[in-house]
Amino acid sequence: MSKEYDITLKISRYDPDTDQSWIQDYELRVGGILRFVDLFRKINDEQDATLAWSSSCEHAQCGTCGMRINGKPLLSCELLVEMAVEMFRTNVFKVEPLTIAPVIRDLVVDLERAYARVHAAKPYLISPASPNPQGDEFRIQPRVLDRYVEATRCINCFCCATACVTQKNYLGPNAMLVNIVRLMDPRETAKKERLDILYGEQGSPRCRTAQACSFVCPKEIDIAHFIALAKEGAIG
Amino acid sequence: MTNTLKIDSVLRPEVLVIGAGGAGLRCAAAICENRPGTSVVAVTKVHSPQKSHTSTAQGGMAAVDPNDPMDKIVYHMFDTWKGSDCSADQNIIKKVCESAWEQIVWLERHGMHFSRTEQGRIAKRPFGGHMLNFGQVKAFRACYEADRTGKGIMDTVWGETLKYGITFLNQSIAVELLFDNDRCIGAVVFLEQSGKFVVILAKATIMATGGKTRMYQVSTNCKQNTGDGLALVLQAGLPVMDVEAVQFHPTGIVGPGILASEALRGEGAVLRNAEGEPFMERYAPTARDLAPRDLISRCIMKEIREGRGCIHRDHKLPHVWLDLRHIPEHVHKTRIQEVCGFFRKFVGVDPQHELCPVTPTAHYQMGGVPTNEFGEVQRNAQQIVQGLYACGEFAAASLHGHNRLGTNSLLELITMGKVVGDKIAEYIKDADLPPESPPEGTGCEIFSRFSRYFEARGKESYAIIRDELRQTMMEKVGVFRTGTGLSETIDKLTELKSRAGQMQLHSRSLVMNQELVQFWELDHLLEVSMVIAQCALARKESRGGHYREDYPERDPEFHHHTLAFMREYGNVNLDKRPIDMSIYEAKGEHYEKFGIIERKY
Numbered sequence: 094m095s096k097e098y099d100i101t102l103k104i105s106r107y108d109p110d111t112d113q114s115w116i117q118d119y120e121l122r123v124g125g126i127l128r129f130v131d132l133f134r135k136i137n138d139e140q141d142a143t144l145a146w147s148s149s150c151e152h153a154q155c156g157t158c159g160m161r162i163n164g165k166p167l168l169s170c171e172l173l174v175e176m177a178v179e180m181f182r183t184n185v186f187k188v189e190p191l192t193i194a195p196v197i198r199d200l201v202v203d204l205e206r207a208y209a210r211v212h213a214a215k216p217y218l219i220s221p222a223s224p225n226p227q228g229d230e231f232r233i234q235p236r237v238l239d240r241y242v243e244a245t246r247c248i249n250c251f252c253c254a255t256a257c258v259t260q261k262n263y264l265g266p267n268a269m270l271v272n273i274v275r276l277m278d279p280r281e282t283a284k285k286e287r288l289d290i291l292y293g294e295q296g297s298p299r300c301r302t303a304q305a306c307s308f309v310c311p312k313e314i315d316i317a318h319f320i321a322l323a324k325e326g327a328i329g
Numbered sequence: 330m331t332n333t334l335k336i337d338s339v340l341r342p343e344v345l346v347i348g349a350g351g352a353g354l355r356c357a358a359a360i361c362e363n364r365p366g367t368s369v370v371a372v373t374k375v376h377s378p379q380k381s382h383t384s385t386a387q388g389g390m391a392a393v394d395p396n397d398p399m400d401k402i403v404y405h406m407f408d409t410w411k412g413s414d415c416s417a418d419q420n421i422i423k424k425v426c427e428s429a430w431e432q433i434v435w436l437e438r439h440g441m442h443f444s445r446t447e448q449g450r451i452a453k454r455p456f457g458g459h460m461l462n463f464g465q466v467k468a469f470r471a472c473y474e475a476d477r478t479g480k481g482i483m484d485t486v487w488g489e490t491l492k493y494g495i496t497f498l499n500q501s502i503a504v505e506l507l508f509d510n511d512r513c514i515g516a517v518v519f520l521e522q523s524g525k526f527v528v529i530l531a532k533a534t535i536m537a538t539g540g541k542t543r544m545y546q547v548s549t550n551c552k553q554n555t556g557d558g559l560a561l562v563l564q565a566g567l568p569v570m571d572v573e574a575v576q577f578h579p580t581g582i583v584g585p586g587i588l589a590s591e592a593l594r595g596e597g598a599v600l601r602n603a604e605g606e607p608f609m610e611r612y613a614p615t616a617r618d619l620a621p622r623d624l625i626s627r628c629i630m631k632e633i634r635e636g637r638g639c640i641h642r643d644h645k646l647p648h649v650w651l652d653l654r655h656i657p658e659h660v661h662k663t664r665i666q667e668v669c670g671f672f673r674k675f676v677g678v679d680p681q682h683e684l685c686p687v688t689p690t691a692h693y694q695m696g697g698v699p700t701n702e703f704g705e706v707q708r709n710a711q712q713i714v715q716g717l718y719a720c721g722e723f724a725a726a727s728l729h730g731h732n733r734l735g736t737n738s739l740l741e742l743i744t745m746g747k748v749v750g751d752k753i754a755e756y757i758k759d760a761d762l763p764p765e766s767p768p769e770g771t772g773c774e775i776f777s778r779f780s781r782y783f784e785a786r787g788k789e790s791y792a793i794i795r796d797e798l799r800q801t802m803m804e805k806v807g808v809f810r811t812g813t814g815l816s817e818t819i820d821k822l823t824e825l826k827s828r829a830g831q832m833q834l835h836s837r838s839l840v841m842n843q844e845l846v847q848f849w850e851l852d853h854l855l856e857v858s859m860v861i862a863q864c865a866l867a868r869k870e871s872r873g874g875h876y877r878e879d880y881p882e883r884d885p886e887f888h889h890h891t892l893a894f895m896r897e898y899g900n901v902n903l904d905k906r907p908i909d910m911s912i913y914e915a916k917g918e919h920y921e922k923f924g925i926i927e928r929k930y
């Protein structure tokens with residue numbers, strides 16, 4: 094049986110109707126195996142139905158529930174209470190929205206604004222190589238795929254972009270990956286356009302190699318490694 | 330009333346896509362490929378199309394590779410027919426299985442990152458119910474991207490539609506369908522972020538709102554899968570089909586019910602009971618752990634009922650074990666990396682060294698809104714609704730009948746998505762424009778619902794009603810069903826609905842008011858559950874995912890689809906649609922395999 098914990102959540106609230114912000118404390122007694130999304134649901138059910146927060150799949154595959162807990166950007170659906178207590182060595186948690194886009198209400202941010210950077214990096218093959226003459230799929234050797242497959246696992250949760258030391262005029266780590274994957278993908282022929290995005294004004298020159306992105310990524314993608322490869326021209 | 334509910338603006342694209350998941354966007358991409366420049370608006374409840382539930386699909390997508398010397402399309406067609414317990418439509422089976430490989434290649438050419446063989450070709454793995462030689466040995470037929478196949482599809486179709494410049498309205502909810510006489514002309518959409526209502530008038534409307542199993546206590550489905558699409562269709566007086574056919578996936582991770590893909594068993598994982606016995610050998614000597622899902626779910630429940638299950642130490646829930654310890658480390662690390670991570674994160678188990686606790690979880694709706702083979706929504710067995718289309722999990726054409734085989738759903742999204750897109754591209758060429766202004770009464774249905782929520786006073790709790798609903802559905806309309814349990818459920822649902830009228834909102838805002846949307850969703854869950862329970866009560870036989878303990882056999886009298894209408898809560902009218910048996914009737918090679926066959930694995 095997992096332990097019960099007495100915890101306090103200090104949640105950042107924002108009401109768009111009155112344009113007011115405040116911090117609200119919620120005290121809870123909960124089992125250690127509950128996830129933070131379960132805590133928010135519990136608050137909605139038992140204490141405060143007006144607290145707004147986002148999630149969808151609730152098993153770390155969609156990247157909707159990103160937020161900052163005691164300053165660390167993470168997916169609240171995969172943070173269990175017992176893990177949080179151990180990781181932060183406290184029972185008091187500051188809960189804040191991600192910083193990459195304006196807040197709509199409480200913990201809900203306007204992800205659409207954040208996604209604009211991903212769109213700018215063109216998350217598709219701009220110009221696919223001509224089809225295989227045999228009429229079926231392209232051949233991609235596993236060792237070629239292995240070089241960039243980790244980077245394809247990104248779910249655009251924007252935790253890395255929140256942790257990044259460059260907050261202005263930068264595509265951000267995840268949008269950089271969108272571009273890098275296609276630079277490494279043998280099926281993309283628009284390499285010139287991709288390189289322009291990579292080295293452009295909002296691209297790699299903005300990265301200050303702090304590696305915060307790799308440190309926080311819930312998918313444990315070594316984003317900094319890919320960006321470093323790209324800077325060195327060691328991809329493609 | 331503090332809020333005035335009104336239509337804020339009107340949009341007039343050529344095509345409206347309700348639900349920007351894998352199916353909706355594959356369909357939109359096909360429309361744009363046929364007619365570049367078509368104006369398309371796609372709405373989704375989630376924050377970005379990429380967050381749609383398709384992204385979470387793990388295991389793979391079935392397709393017979395023409396280069397495969399062993400596999401044949403007819404085997405895939407047979408498996409699908411047998412898997413459906415003889416209630417899928419054979420015209421659909423044929424269409425989907427025959428176009429499967431072409432659609433895999435389409436995805437690959439548009440950038441999907443399929444896992445590869447040493448030769449650089451798309452890799453394939455076995456999956457439940459997919460076999461060679463009409464059910465003899467397991468087939469390698471599921472094309473996959475590690476255990477992220479759905480994400481691969483979602484990213485690809487989203488990228489393509491982005492490239493074509495279609496308009497997305499995110500966190501936007503379709504709340505009412507609009508008709509001009511009998512023709513569908515669009516929908517009213519509620520923008521959660523601004524609290525505004527917009528009317529979208531289009532020549533063609535596609536519904537692709539996905540699954541609905543959030544009315545079950547344990548479910549793999551995302552929070553947004555609350556049966557909205559089905560409820561909107563019912564509210565418009567249109568039928569839903571075979572909704573009693575709900576799939577319970579055998580291996581949900583105990584507790585939250587998160588899916589542990591069949592791909593694990595495809596890679597060699599074995600189910601064991603408390604005594605360590607690999608019990609599937611007893612029930613399905615040939616297919617064993619790769620028997621179809623309905624069958625395995627029942628076997629697990631039987632093991633638990635007969636005292637050979639375990640109780641989870643934290644969640645206090647019964648379960649059996651999934652054993653992955655003998656699977657090589659490199660497979661754990663490269664092909665089933667995400668799922669193994671779920672066990673570590675959510676139940677603290679290391680699948681490489683420990684047994685994993687699993688239990689059946691509500692997963693998929695085989696039924697949905699009835700369509701013909703072009704995705705045109707049907708008003709009854711003979712007539713279609715002009716201008717209204719459906720595809721994906723939401724639609725029942727029906728490829729799956731009463732039980733779906735794993736990997737056939739993703740396949741359906743991309744094959745039928747394309748078929749429906751082609752059809753719509755054709756239709757909008759000559760179709761009349763919708764009327765200049767929204768028809769009289771636009772918004773009435775949704776405004777009266779929202780007003781009711783705003784005005785309701787009472788002490789009933791949303792959370793309690795939601796939980797009672799989920800418990801009742803899980804216990805009485807789950808893997809096993811009985812006439813008595815179903816009748817009790819219907820009474821319970823009536824009670825819950827009336828109690829739901831006495832829930833009071835805590836905020837009167839329209840902007841990002843999640844409680845308001847939850848009230849609306851709860852109404853849908855109650856409505857759709859009522860139809861499921863009544864259809865399940867009426868089908869006095871067992872077929873696929875619908876298992877009646879009081880009628881444990883399949884009965885020829887029920888060899889038909891069930892159409893259900895519900896204009897008024899609880900008042901369900903049933904009708905029938907014949908099952909298409911065109912492969913059998915054509916009397917071609919192997920036709921005898923497509924008759925009413927025995928279902929043994």
Ligand SMILES: Cc1cc2nc3c(=O)[nH]c(=O)nc-3n(C[C@H](O)[C@H](O)[C@H](O)COP(=O)(O)OP(=O)(O)OC[C@H]3O[C@@H](n4cnc5c(N)ncnc54)[C@H](O)[C@@H]3O)c2cc1C
Pocket residue numbers: 347348349350351352353372373374375378381382383384385386387388389390478479501502503504537538539540549550551553557558588590692693720721722723735736737738739740742
């Ligand atoms: C965990 C999991 C794993 C799976 N693995 C596999 C697999 O390996 N192989 C396989 O074949 N199948 C698998 N399936 C099944 C398959 O993934 C789904 O059936 C399929 O992805 C559904 O796609 P869809 O496009 O129909 O719906 P979805 O992808 O769910 O999209 C529905 C869209 O509709 C939107 N929507 C819903 N209601 C409204 C509304 N009222 N207004 C506006 N928008 C709305 C949603 O926001 C979303 O954008 C899996 C399912 C799950 C849950």
Ligand code: SF4
Pocket residue numbers: 156246247248249250251252253254266267270309310311312313314316
């Ligand atoms: S790279 Fe990692 S942290 Fe950044 S958006 Fe992708 S998954 Fe999230």
